[in-house]
Amino acid sequence: MKIMIVEDEALLALELELEVESAGHVVVGTAASRKAAFDIIETSVPEFAFVDVHLSDGPTGIDIGRRLAEREIPFVFVTGNVKRIPDDFVGALGAIEKPYTMNGLQNALTYIAATVAGLEAAAPSGLILCERAPAS
Template sequence: MRIMIVEDEALLALELELEVEAAGHVVVGTAASRKAAFDIIESSTPEFAFVDVHLSDGPSGIEIGRRLAEREVPFVFVTGNIKRIPEDFVGAIGAIEKPYTMNGLQNALSYISEKVAGGQTVSPPPGLILAKAC
């Protein structure tokens, strides 16, 4: 799967990138701001995205989520404050709350990969909070 990472904390972005690649996926871009994320969406056509809510330019992750939803790109929010996510999750599959464990992230990525591929999924892993529509 071609995955975009939207995270303004460089160490977390790198950690997430390494985990995504170790799971056999390709990172098409990493963005720390709304503009950088919009550029990646337009130029790289990701198949999935991890999106932090609060970025270097403020709480613009919600806007990025809306843009992804408009383009029917599945995504999850990765945030330290779940309460910042609107009740409708702006089209996200769900959210992963920081701090997360690498094992929790790997389990969530496996679940998400299966869901995006249209396969039959089992119960979501404990670290993944699903949006009500999912």
């Protein structure tokens, strides 16, 4: 899977990148701001994204989430303050709360990869899923 990482803390972005790559995925770009993330969305077309809510240019992760949802690119928020995420999760599959463990992140990544591939999978602990209304 081609994955975009949106995180303004360099060490966290690097750790996440290493975990994503060790799970066999490709990081198509890392962004610390809304503009950088929008550029990656347009040029690299990720298949999935991890998005922090509060970035170097403020709480712009929500805007990035909306752009991803418009493009039908699945994503999860990765944040230290889940309360900053709107109730509808702006289209996110869910959220991973910081601080997270590497094992928890790997389990979430396995679940996410299966979900994006259209497979059934049990949600791991540590991944807060968005409550979606049932289809009518």
